[in-house]
Amino acid sequence: MDSTSNDKMNTIDRTAEQLPWKARAAAKRDECLSATPDEWRLSEAFLASVSATSTSGTNLVEAGVIAKSGVLSTKEVQLTGSNTAAQLVEALQSGELLAETV
Known part of the structure; x- marks a missing residue:
């Protein structure tokens, strides 16, 4: 970072x-x-x-926000919406899923 950038950051700070x-x-x-x-x-x-909704609260998966957003593929939505982190780790360890997939 040059001195001008540092001076600007110090002024901002x-x-x-x-x-x-x-x-x-x-x-x-x-x-x-x-x-x-x-x-x-x-x-x-x-x-x-x-x-x-009253049942989903702030859970974006339950509210369907993730699926509707188009950010994730259908498979990614299924993986993240129907598995806990522990289940995903277990599937990775067993070779059922690849890290690239998750």
Whole structure:
């Protein structure tokens, strides 16, 4: 990193230290969003269509959000939606699944 970049980071750090935590959190959230390519994000229309049910709560798999998003293939949705992490590890250890698949 060159000295100009370091100076800029130091200025940002000093400015951040002076902001209340809510403003710092908002700034960090904005920074993360701006670093995420648009094609990696779910559309606003899709997000608006998502609603939690009384049974799913915040479980995105149960709510069907993962399957509807198009981010994962049908096989990936089946693997992640019907297996626990322990089951996936067991299937990997037995050779039933490959790490590449999971």
